[in-house]
Amino acid sequence: MPFQQEFYKSAFSVDNIIFGFDGDTLKVLLIKRREDPYGGQWALPGDIVTPTEDLVTAAKRVLLQLTGLRDVYLEQVHTFGKVDRHPKGRVITIAYYSLINIAKVDIAPASFAEKVEWKEVRSIESLAFDHLDIMQTSLARLQQDLKLRPIGFELLPEKFTLTELQRLYEVVLQQDLDKRNFRKKILNMNILNTLHELQSGVSHRPAKLYSFDQIKYEDAKKNGVIFEI
């Protein structure tokens, strides 16, 4: 550890809450820490922000290392800075959540981690540092954002069925939604492209595929359409 850090013992880091959806449950990407403090425990991936790097840049760097993905939906959540939150010194951390299409990712263990794994959000009971708190705060924020912004699509493949979309909302918000009302609401907003293409490989009537259209969304917004689920 360089002298000035040893002395001043003050630094800032980013922590990433990387959400993924596998069609059934909401997951978050965790690492198993190799070293102390909290060696062997599950934690959120994160890293110290270097002196010449913007906060988002650092968050994107961690994300790229772990998932190989660029251009990912990223949102700053909150900054956690309790004096004693890190046993080795003063580290305040800025939390970012990101939404990724879980199928696109082939996760690669980073050097600082023994393992990297998708864990079901609902099953997580403890994490290193104050990461459980951070994760819960981020989840609450995701739930809030999901209702008011068209970001759910970030968690799905580019082409998706309305049922898949609905299921995503149900899982994240933890509430059941009415099928007909849900479809009406989404389709009336006019923010989706109806692809003239069907689901395949299912043993029932295949569903129509849709994709989110950013341009349509901007247009709709101009015309006073307010996204809300």
Add this chain to the structure above:
Amino acid sequence: MPFQQEFYKSAFSVDNIIFGFDGDTLKVLLIKRREDPYGGQWALPGDIVTPTEDLVTAAKRVLLQLTGLRDVYLEQVHTFGKVDRHPKGRVITIAYYSLINIAKVDIAPASFAEKVEWKEVRSIESLAFDHLDIMQTSLARLQQDLKLRPIGFELLPEKFTLTELQRLYEVVLQQDLDKRNFRKKILNMNILNTLHELQSGVSHRPAKLYSFDQIKYEDAKKNGVIFEI
């Protein structure tokens, strides 16, 4: 400047967006900086967070210094950390907004400021550092929060009239509201005490005074009442 700071040139600060309402306009407390960088310019009050101090503690300290107030409504907004946002080195800053009753305050210039003044939010066109951006982000957040949480009262005297409350909402949200509908909505929530006391010193029919009741609010919330304006 101590050696390790000179060397590492990395620090974190808090900046406070202190909102006040004078019955007519929304104001924010600004300081005129005494020293460079940005000497002579208006800025948000803030300070470096010491190594042994929590973030909220630092924010409260700045607030106390400037206003003499403790126990103030305080909310973390966002963290600003662009590499070049501070000309003297790397300083990331955590923004907190607070809501205070403007009448309670006798503002005291802090040592680092030439002047401290309430400025109309709408009239502010530039500030030192990235403080304009910070202020605008905080205002947007306040507007959002004001609609969904019973925090408007924090900006008013303990006893207030419904017209005052309505005016506050109109000014902050920048939209007109219907008098009867507004009253209906607020009173139906059952979160106010009707004081059996009237306004005095006005040259028209005096209005009833009300106060916000936290206990009533908690009760209402339990019964499924959702605060929304």
Add this chain to the structure above:
DNA sequence: GCAAAAGTGTTTTCATTACACCCATGT
């Protein structure tokens, strides 16, 4: 008695909710 803001209900409009059956495909 006039100016100024306080106070008060009803109707209309619109958005949300609740709800059940036929359809297309794979096995």
Add this chain to the structure above:
DNA sequence: ACATGGGTGTAATGAAAACACTTTTGC
């Protein structure tokens, strides 16, 4: 032919919006 999820419309309900006149006080 049966199992599985896909796809569709209407009526009922409740919340939000629109709207105008009387009341009380100070001057």
